[in-house]
Amino acid sequence: MIILEVKNLNKFYGEFQALENVNLTVKKNEVYGFIGRNGAGKTTTINSILSLIDYQSGEVFFDGEKVSKRSMHDKRDIGYVPDVPSFPRYLTARDFLGFVYDTYQLPKEDKDQAIKTILGRVQLEDNTKKISGYSRGMKQRLAIAQALIHKPKLLLMDEPTSALDPMGRKDILDIIRELKKELTILYSTHILEDAQKVCDTIGLIEGGKMVFEKPLKTIISDREQAYYMRTVEPLEQVLRTIKDSQLVTDEHIYNGGIVYTLKDAGKTLDFQRFLNQHNIAITYLQPYEKSLEDVFVEVLHENRH
Amino acid sequence: MKTVINYDLLYFKKTSKFIVFGVLGIFLAGFSALTAKYFNVIIEYSLGQEGIDIVLPEPTVLESYTQFFSNFTQIYLFVILFIAVTFFIQDKTRGHYPLIFTKPILRSHYILSKSLVISLTLIVSYIVSALFFGYYSFVLFNEFDVGLYMIASLAFLVFCLVMIHAGLFFSVIFRSFLGAILLPIILFVLFGLMGPLDGGIFKYFPYQLMRYPLVLMAGEVETVTVLLTTIIGFLITLALLLGSIKLFQSKSLL
Secondary structure (H helix, E strand, O other), X not given: XXXXXXXXXXXXXXXXXXXXXXXXXEEOOOEEEEEOOOOOOHHHHHHHHOOOOOOOEEEEEEOOEEXXXXXXXXXXXXXXXXXXXXXXXOOEHHHHHHHHHHHOOOOHHHHHHHHHHHHHHOOOOOOOOEHHHOOHHHHHHHHHHHHHOOOOOEEEEEOOOOOOOXXXXXXXXXXXXXXXXXXXXXXXXXXXXXXXXXXXXXXXXXXXXXXXXXXXXXXXXXXXXXXXXXXXXXXXXXXXXXXHOOOEEEEEEEOOEEEEEEOOHHHHHHHHHHHHHOOOOEEEEEEEOOOHHHHHHHHHHHHHO | OHHHHHHHHHHHHHOOHHHHHHHHHHXXXXXXXXXXXXXXXXXXXXXXXXXXXXXXXXXXXXXXXXXXXXXXXXXXXXXXXXXXXXXXXXXXXOOOXXXXXXXXXXXHHHXXXXXXXXXXXXXXXXXXXXXXXXXXXXXXXXXXXXXXXXXXXXXXXXXXXXHHHHHHHHHHHOOOHHHHHHHHHHHHHHHHHHOOOOOHHHHHOHHHHHOXXXXXXXXXXXXXXXXXXXXXXXXXXXXXXXXXXXXXXXXXXX
């Protein structure tokens, strides 16, 4: 069941094309990791989905209904967390959440309890100071609170951890893990480690174009098997030698050894023979599990060629 | 709509801007009446200390009106304009739009609320100040033309509304505070320069509202002319409001 669908989205800033036929499909109850480098088009896509910016062509559907600048159905059921949230500094968290709660026209009698519950969920319940005194991490947690207060069907998170320190990042990822159980999340990030921790599906955008959209599991298993080896000989020398063999690809030094992928999986024996011929003695060899970051680098590399 | 109004009222409440409006208005009202009454006495006394004996004429209530409308046009209106433009543009300049417009809020309601809240704040604070001035002037001068003063006040209020809504319109167009405040100020200066241009149809142009309160109290212009110009000014305010809404609806927010 699809909850959000973006079809052939095109966005220009003057002559510059920021998005080129972007297609994106988010299914209900999944965490969709929208990944890409800075400037790849993630925020532009999200701002277009939210009608915060105009786009030249394309369509956005939320829960089967077309989204437009004036439509309200999407706004009632989508929660949004920006990368660097900016709140009115003179308000307290309760003031701001009270305003947000009222915009959804939810029952007045439940307002206080709803605010209390949501503040508890993001660990801001005892905070009475003005938002101007909040740290970045606290503001990000408040941004999550305001995005959840109306119990949305879809949560759009635009790089929520990009401006945070490691502890702040961990807090946000913990919250996402909790939320995963009850709602659909589109989580945009360039921190691939974070995406790998919480996402079910990954959409990769590069230069305003979608490169792929696949379940996280298949992205990694679809790639050629990589290996990790340690040798007696110096790593730099071994790396130069195996590069010349023309049998491997994506070879690089990692954690005191070398990671490589065979260009042709059937040529394992040929590669071993090559190492023997060049007197390279292997002391340790095991299959290497690629990370999303490895795949990301490989795909971008392939795309460039 | 009610929610957005509450949000806008919170700004005035939490930042104490209500107090600025009220205190400034009442201070200027009292100050105007007092200076009108005692300025000549102060000058006579000061010159007397220097050995110059001069007798200035007894001030009339007309000088009180003059002080009041001059102070309100030159100080009160400027302060209000600065506060209003800050109020209109701050959600944009401080990056609050993404958190506001991802909620079910109509853009038309957003602009209407800004207009309504600032207009009501202006009207209430002006009425309080004007009542204070009226009472104080009557106490000091034993005369006060309530009817004419009400018409003059109406003309002044509408002039303020025209200027504030020009600020609203430019706040929708520009992305910075400077751009949004500069044009209404330029407009104000131009209005001042155009004042003498009051023949024929020009007497109904809203820039006349800047000086009509004064000249009306002095009996130098017909009441009907002031009322007609006030109505035209009000219509221009509405046009600026509708223009702001249309423009805001058609623009990209970021």
